[in-house]
Amino acid sequence: MSDRHEITVNVNGKPYTREVEGRHTLADFLRHGLELTGTHLGCEHGVCGACTVLVDGKTVRGCLMLAVQVDGAKVTTVEGLAEDGELNPLQQAFMDNHALQCGFCTPGMLMTLTELLADNPNPSEQEVRDAISGNICRCTGYQGIVNAALAVAGKQDS
Amino acid sequence: MKLENSFEVAAPPAEAWAVLVDVERVAPCVPGASLTEIVDENAYKGSMKVKLGPVSLAFDGEAKFVERDDANFRAHIKAEGREAKGRGGAQADVEFSLVESAEGSAVTIITDLTLNGPVAQYGRSQGIIASVAEEMVTRFADCLRDKVLTQNDGAAVSPPPTGATTEQNTSASGIGILFGALKRWFKNLFGGGS
Amino acid sequence: MLAEFEDAKILAGGQSLMPMMNFRYVMPEHVIDINRIPEIAQIEETDGGLKFGAMVRHNQAKDSELVAAKCPLIAYGLEFVAHVQIRNRGTIGGSVSHLDPSAEWPALLAAHDAVLHVRSKDANRDVQIAEWSMGFMTPNLEEGEMLIGISVPTWPAGHSYGFAELARRKGDFALAGAAVLLNFAGDKIDRAAIALTGVDTGPVRLPDAESLLIGEGPSDELLQEVASKASAVAGIDDVHATAAYRQKIAVVMARRALEQAVARRNGKAMAA
Numbered sequence: 001m002s003d004r005h006e007i008t009v010n011v012n013g014k015p016y017t018r019e020v021e022g023r024h025t026l027a028d029f030l031r032h033g034l035e036l037t038g039t040h041l042g043c044e045h046g047v048c049g050a051c052t053v054l055v056d057g058k059t060v061r062g063c064l065m066l067a068v069q070v071d072g073a074k075v076t077t078v079e080g081l082a083e084d085g086e087l088n089p090l091q092q093a094f095m096d097n098h099a100l101q102c103g104f105c106t107p108g109m110l111m112t113l114t115e116l117l118a119d120n121p122n123p124s125e126q127e128v129r130d131a132i133s134g135n136i137c138r139c140t141g142y143q144g145i146v147n148a149a150l151a152v153a154g155k156q157d158s
Numbered sequence: 159m160k161l162e163n164s165f166e167v168a169a170p171p172a173e174a175w176a177v178l179v180d181v182e183r184v185a186p187c188v189p190g191a192s193l194t195e196i197v198d199e200n201a202y203k204g205s206m207k208v209k210l211g212p213v214s215l216a217f218d219g220e221a222k223f224v225e226r227d228d229a230n231f232r233a234h235i236k237a238e239g240r241e242a243k244g245r246g247g248a249q250a251d252v253e254f255s256l257v258e259s260a261e262g263s264a265v266t267i268i269t270d271l272t273l274n275g276p277v278a279q280y281g282r283s284q285g286i287i288a289s290v291a292e293e294m295v296t297r298f299a300d301c302l303r304d305k306v307l308t309q310n311d312g313a314a315v316s317p318p319p320t321g322a323t324t325e326q327n328t329s330a331s332g333i334g335i336l337f338g339a340l341k342r343w344f345k346n347l348f349g350g351g352s
Numbered sequence: 353m354l355a356e357f358e359d360a361k362i363l364a365g366g367q368s369l370m371p372m373m374n375f376r377y378v379m380p381e382h383v384i385d386i387n388r389i390p391e392i393a394q395i396e397e398t399d400g401g402l403k404f405g406a407m408v409r410h411n412q413a414k415d416s417e418l419v420a421a422k423c424p425l426i427a428y429g430l431e432f433v434a435h436v437q438i439r440n441r442g443t444i445g446g447s448v449s450h451l452d453p454s455a456e457w458p459a460l461l462a463a464h465d466a467v468l469h470v471r472s473k474d475a476n477r478d479v480q481i482a483e484w485s486m487g488f489m490t491p492n493l494e495e496g497e498m499l500i501g502i503s504v505p506t507w508p509a510g511h512s513y514g515f516a517e518l519a520r521r522k523g524d525f526a527l528a529g530a531a532v533l534l535n536f537a538g539d540k541i542d543r544a545a546i547a548l549t550g551v552d553t554g555p556v557r558l559p560d561a562e563s564l565l566i567g568e569g570p571s572d573e574l575l576q577e578v579a580s581k582a583s584a585v586a587g588i589d590d591v592h593a594t595a596a597y598r599q600k601i602a603v604v605m606a607r608r609a610l611e612q613a614v615a616r617r618n619g620k621a622m623a624a
């Protein structure tokens with residue numbers, strides 16, 4: 001049985017058909033197969049959140065899924081957030097609230113908060129902190145990130 | 159790591175010893191083991207499967223008699239194996255000895271086991287390995303008693319064919335061994351301390 | 353496929369298997385992905401309980417109205433499982449088959465006396481949760497068998513519950529945790545279940561402690577006495593904590609979970 005599989009996956013609105021090996025993770029596929037390097041690899045065992053992406057609207061660890069598993073699915077990465085080349089409100093809020101320094105955790109943070117704000121447009125500070133508990137940041141101390149999320153929450157029409 | 163195990167069988171020493179050193183005959187009783195080649199009368203090649211929780215390990219290697227004293231029922235075996243997927247290796251220096259006992263014969267096995275590479279680090283390795291070894295010896299002894307020695311009254315028992323691979327007891331590397339071994343290990347570990 | 357392939361691992365949520373594979377700790381020859389079998393991904397109401405397909409995701413159960421109504425302990429306990437990204441993919445079947453000593457699901461199921469449904473190519477069998485753990489991360493599954501569903505008998509409507517665990521950070525593996533179910537008849541407790549996690553190779557029920565509660569009103573002294581029975585567990589010694597520490601924490605978690613259950617009975621919401 002060949003270990004190569006053809007998959008068709010929609011990433012950030014664009015369909016891709018590629019051949020992947022059974023052992024390729026989703027994160028490696030996005031980074032190497034599709035050259036979408038915004039998704040980062042921190043720990044490669046599911047604890048740091050740097051590889052967080054959305055699959056069919058839900059956040060997942062890109063390092064803990066196999067590329068073959070997204071055949072037929074819709075994947076959203078950080079590259080898919082900007083609207084017509086403009087930072088979306090969450091990204092702008094990150095800029096405005098000093099929510100990133102080195103930027104390594106940022107794509108994962110953005111994807112996690114994108115899901116949170118879609119499911120819960122007006123979260124409390126505790127709910128924001130609970131939501132990002134699976135994303136580790138070494139630089140900011142998290143407050144800027146929380147502020148950015150709350151700033152967007154405040155501005156959204158519920 | 160030093161392991162000491164022992165068991166008794168209801169057979170007189172000379173008879174028990176003859177069976178014990180008949181590797182082809184007893185190999186099927188070693189849980190998870192397969193004999194793949196008989197190199198010569200003192201050296202054998204084989205493999206051993208062991209499961210520790212979610213991890214399945216398979217060792218390929220060889221064992222040879224470096225010393226054998228049939229008159230005094232003592233033997234020294236050196237065994238060496240590499241984990242099939244490159245996760246390290248194991249070396250075992252095993253001293254077997256047998257003495258007469260009330261039940262018939264008492265066998266003592268003293269193993270000096272060295273693990274290297276990733277397998278040496280697996281989780282709670284130390285205690286689990288001792289328990290798995292203990293359980294393997296218990297099953298080995300039970301098998302000897304039930305299957306090998308009971309057929310020993312003069313009647314010829316055909317051993318497995320020479321040189322052929324004998325796939326034995328693969329289920330032994332599954333729940334049975336592990337359950338018993340780990341249950342005992344945890345009981346021992348925590349029964350005394352607190 | 354399990355019967356056909358030797359050295360195969362089942363890929364359910366992948367939140368435990370993939371990390372082990374990424375570490376090259378587990379290196380199966382074959383991986384069997386069961387994510388596209390909708391028949392085992394449902395939560396159904398049955399006569400007397402709920403049936404969870406093995407592929408039900410943690411968040412699917414946690415956010416289910418049916419689960420919140422019938423098994424509120426499960427809906428609440430699942431908030432303590434890892435993080436949102438893990439819960440979106442991780443499954444009840446995977447958690448229970450992987451059987452990490454600190455997993456929440458086994459304790460939640462043990463409190464309910466759940467029954468596990470196991471299938472192989474040719475046969476089905478049922479296993480009581482009390483008989484599920486065979487040792488360290490070793491469930492009662494033979495070669496070629498797979499867990500396909502879990503039946504959870506529900507407690508009477510209006511029953512009370514509590515869950516508490518101690519972890520260094522939210523979402524970390526618990527050092528010890530307790531799940532409690534209480535049913536009241538008037539002011540007295542007429543049914544109780546206490547299940548611990550993190551203290552042994554499988555979930556631990558405390559029948560002696562439970563029987564102390566029956567027929568009694570829940571006074572502080574009684575709850576403390578009952579919780580203290582939790583120290584009789586084996587405990588686990590590892591880099592995170594000693595067995596002795598876990599035994600101590602188990603008592604505290606049991607008490608907190610009991611207090612929550614009592615507070616819920618009185619109509620107050622309680623923080624964890």
